[in-house]
Amino acid sequence: xxxxxxxxxxxxxxxxxxxxxxxxxxxxxxxxxxxxxxxxxxxxxxxxxxxxxxxxxxxxxxxxxxxxxxxxxxxxxxxxxxxxxxxxxxxxxxxxxxxxxxxxxxxxxxxxxxxxxxxxxxxxxxxxxxxxxxxxxxxxxxxxxxxxxxxxxxxxxxxxxxxxxxxxxxxxxxxxxxxxxxxxxxxxxxxxxxxxxxxxxxxxxxxxxxxxxxxxxxxxxxxxxxxxxxxxxxxxxxxxxxxxxxxxxxxxxxxxxxxxxxxxxxxxxxxxxxxxxxxxxxxxxxxxxxxxxxxxxxxxxxxxxxxxxxxxxxxxxxxxxxxxxxxxxxxxxxxxxxxxxxxxxxxxxxxxxxxxxxxxxxxxxxxxxxxxxxxxxxxxxxxxxxxxxxxxxxxxxxxxxxxxxxxxxxxxxxxxxx
Amino acid sequence: xxxxxxxxxxxxxxxxxxxxxxxxxxxxxxxxxxxxxxxxxxxxxxxxxxxxxxxxxxxxxxxxxxxxxxxxxxxxxxxxxxxxxxxxxxxxxxxxxxxxx
Numbered sequence: 154x155x156x157x158x159x160x161x162x163x164x165x166x167x168x169x170x171x172x173x174x175x176x177x178x179x180x181x182x183x184x185x186x187x188x189x190x191x192x193x194x195x196x197x198x199x200x201x202x203x204x205x206x207x208x209x210x211x212x213x214x215x216x217x218x219x220x221x222x223x224x225x226x227x228x229x230x231x232x233x234x235x236x237x238x239x240x241x242x243x244x245x246x247x248x249x250x251x252x253x254x255x256x257x258x259x260x261x262x263x264x265x266x267x268x269x270x271x272x273x274x275x276x277x278x279x280x281x282x283x284x285x286x287x288x289x290x291x292x293x294x295x296x297x298x299x300x301x302x303x304x305x306x307x308x309x310x311x312x313x314x315x316x317x318x319x320x321x322x323x324x325x326x327x328x329x330x331x332x333x334x335x336x337x338x339x340x341x342x343x344x345x346x347x348x349x350x351x352x353x354x355x356x357x358x359x360x361x362x363x364x365x366x367x368x369x370x371x372x373x374x375x376x377x378x379x380x381x382x383x384x385x386x387x388x389x390x391x392x393x394x395x396x397x398x399x400x401x402x403x404x405x406x407x408x409x410x411x412x413x414x415x416x417x418x419x420x421x422x423x424x425x426x427x428x429x430x431x432x433x434x435x436x437x438x439x440x441x442x443x444x445x446x447x448x449x450x451x452x453x454x455x456x457x458x459x460x461x462x463x464x465x466x467x468x469x470x471x472x473x474x475x476x477x478x479x480x481x482x483x484x485x486x487x488x489x490x491x492x493x494x495x496x497x498x499x500x501x502x503x504x505x506x507x508x509x510x511x512x513x514x515x516x517x518x519x520x521x522x523x524x525x526x527x528x529x530x531x532x533x534x535x536x537x538x539x540x541x542x543x544x545x546x547x548x549x550x551x552x553x554x555x556x557x558x559x560x561x562x563x564x565x566x567x568x569x570x571x
Numbered sequence: 572x573x574x575x576x577x578x579x580x581x582x583x584x585x586x587x588x589x590x591x592x593x594x595x596x597x598x599x600x601x602x603x604x605x606x607x608x609x610x611x612x613x614x615x616x617x618x619x620x621x622x623x624x625x626x627x628x629x630x631x632x633x634x635x636x637x638x639x640x641x642x643x644x645x646x647x648x649x650x651x652x653x654x655x656x657x658x659x660x661x662x663x664x665x666x667x668x669x670x671x672x
Contacts (some may be wrong), residue, residue, distance in 0.1 A: 274634070317634050353633075355654075380656055383633055386642070395646045397633075412634060428638040433627075457629050 156189045159480060160264040162249055162259040164239060165416075166196035166224040168204070168552065169451025169465035172266035175554035176473045178229035185231045192232040193257060195249070199224045200237055201412055202293055203547055205462065208325050208498070211303050211408070212336045217293060219544070227552050236561055238461060239266075241421045244444045248533040249447055261476055264432050266416035268321060268452040274412040275384060282389025287407045290329070291321060299408060303336065308345030309405030311337075314394055315352050316384045317412045321452055321460045323359060324507070326350070326410055327367055328498040333408075334374045335500030351394060351402055356380060363507055363515040366530050370499060384409075413460070415453055431455035437488040438509065439472045445550040446479070458511065459493040466551055467492045470562040492564040494520070496540035504536035505529075519568040521559065529569065573599040585660065585667040589625065592664025600662045605652065609662075613650050616640050621663040629667035632658050 157476035161177060163170045174194050184190035206220030225234050238252040242262065249257040267526040270291050272278040278287065288302065290294040313330045320326075330350045337343040350357070350371060356364035357371060357378060371378050385397040389408070394402040415430030424443045426432050431441040432449040441447035450472050458464050471489040478485055491511030496504045507515035507529050519526040527536055550557055574595035579587040584600070586592055597617065601609050609617070619640040623631045633656045637644035647655040651662075660668050 354656075383644075383648075383654075398646055398653060428635050438627075455627075456627075538582060 158188055158189060159193050159260040160258055161192045161261045162257050163263045163265060165193045165265035165267055166194050166228060167267045168462045170194060171227045171552050172466060172469040173263055173265060174228050174232050176469055180477060193235060194228055195235045195239060196224055196424045197238045201227055203544060207290060207296045208328055211290055212332050213300060217297060220288050239418050241418055242425060244422055247446060261480060264449040264452050264453050266453045268413045268415055270411040271414040272411040275540055276386035278387045278411060280389050285388060286410060287389050289411050290408050291410055302406060306406055308342055310347050310403050311406050312349045312351060312402055312404035313408045314384060315410045317353055319460055320410050320413050323459060324495055329408060330376050331374060331500045332498060334376060349379055349381045349402060351379040353383045354380060360509060360514040363530060369560040427455050438475055438485050439489055441469055448476060449524045458491040461493055461495055463495055464493045467562050490563050496536055498540055499532050502534055502537050503532040504540045505532055506536045509554055516569050516571060518570040521568050583667060584625040586664040587666060589665050597662050604658060612642060616642050616659050621665060624665040630665055632656060643651050
């Protein structure tokens with residue numbers, strides 16, 4: 154007798170979706186062979202971008218070939234990979250409708266469609282000057298175009314601005330400011346440039362101790378910090394950012410992080426996502442608050458954790474267990490604690506490291522990594538080497554879904570100055 | 572002390588326990604922050620924000636307030652000058668929004 158096949162459908166083949174597919178394919182290797190489990194990953198294109206690399210592109214430290222690979226190659230060969238556009242999740246019938254008319258039934262649906270930049274949300278952003286002196290460097294095209302503009306920049310006001318939170322990698326705009334300072338010094342024109350960092354937050358970063366350390370670094374590097382600036386519109390022709398409360402910041406070159414939103418199709422299923430298209434997700438179990446057989450991870454969720462690859466990786470370890478237990482009809486035992494860690498590149502071959510979760514803010518101390526202790530919240534060369542080595546780790550250990558040695562899923566308090 | 576009631580607040584004046592909040596407290600906080608009178612438009616935002624926090628545990632951002640509360644972002648800045656998300660959170664008696672990292 155043929156066994157009944159249970160279908161796991163994963164929407165999105167980015168960092169989170171790929172890690173999940175690889176982990177589940179490994180766990181269910183025997184069941185996939187016997188036809189009891191079937192895994193399908195859907196994505197609309199076959200371009201997997203190593204997103205941390207987008208930060209280095211504008212400064213000529215990487216080029217596009219270094220950071221782009223086919224999605225299909227990163228996925229397990231035992232999973233089906235469908236390159237198709239998703240029309241809608243039909244949660245009442247437990248199936249995903251594709252734009253080509255196919256319906257994919259699922260026993261478990263995992264949403265990992267990430268987040269997209271939505272420049273059209275801000276008045277004037279894509280108007281005059283777009284891709285000439287206004288650049289969204291969170292996309293491959295934008296980041297490459299900005300590299301060109303920076304290489305011929307003669308001087309004036311360089312503005313780095315965050316339109317609204319949440320955004321992918323909340324530290325990347327700060328790293329951009331630090332690297333710009335370094336890059337312009339190397340080009341010998343730093344004294345002709347005013348660098349400003351414009352944020353809707355009331356400090357350089359959301360978390361207190363880190364914000365203080367980072368504000369200090371901005372000051373040291375002569376970068377102006379403009380806080381509580383909620384960008385209402387951009388006038389590219391006149392070269393100015395205008396806030397909702399009618400303040401203005403002039404620019405000659407603007408590196409902007411647009412508003413972020415979830416995949417558009419998610420808003421077509423009532424109750425599945427919030428107004429910005431992020432899946433309403435239980436922050437601990439990663440189960441959808443809409444239906445029990447739907448789960449979400451990575452940037453696609455609305456959980457109050459950082460939108461970063463490290464978070465997707467930590468979530469994947471918890472979610473793998475929860476999906477397995479769900480399919481076995483057992484209660485969940487593992488919970489996600491909001492763990493995130495990231496290197497913060499500060500230029501001149503140095504970087505900081507932060508490690509935190511839902512309850513514990515980033516603090517100073519040491520992170521006991523297998524290659525040696527990395528300093529938390531303090532610049533060091535070893536942290537920079539860690540950041541640069543991460544590209545290799547990403548393709549060869551993180552995406553394949555292996556546990557990283559010395560990097561626990563749940564945040565450890567060991568080594569931290571609490 | 573707000574409106575004759577003793578409530579627990581953080582160093583910036585945000586209520587720590589949303590259950591201690593009353594409309595009188597809201598009016599007192601608003602007045603102390605330069606809003607002499609809370610209109611129906613203010614209350615629309617305040618109720619939306621408080622309900623969102625109580626059901627999801629997270630305060631809405633400016634943009635989601637603008638999309639879901641029934642009051643557009645520009646008007647939010649008129650109703651709650653400077654930082655509407657933060658000021659509305661303070662008045663509706665929920666902890667300070669963390670800007671969702």
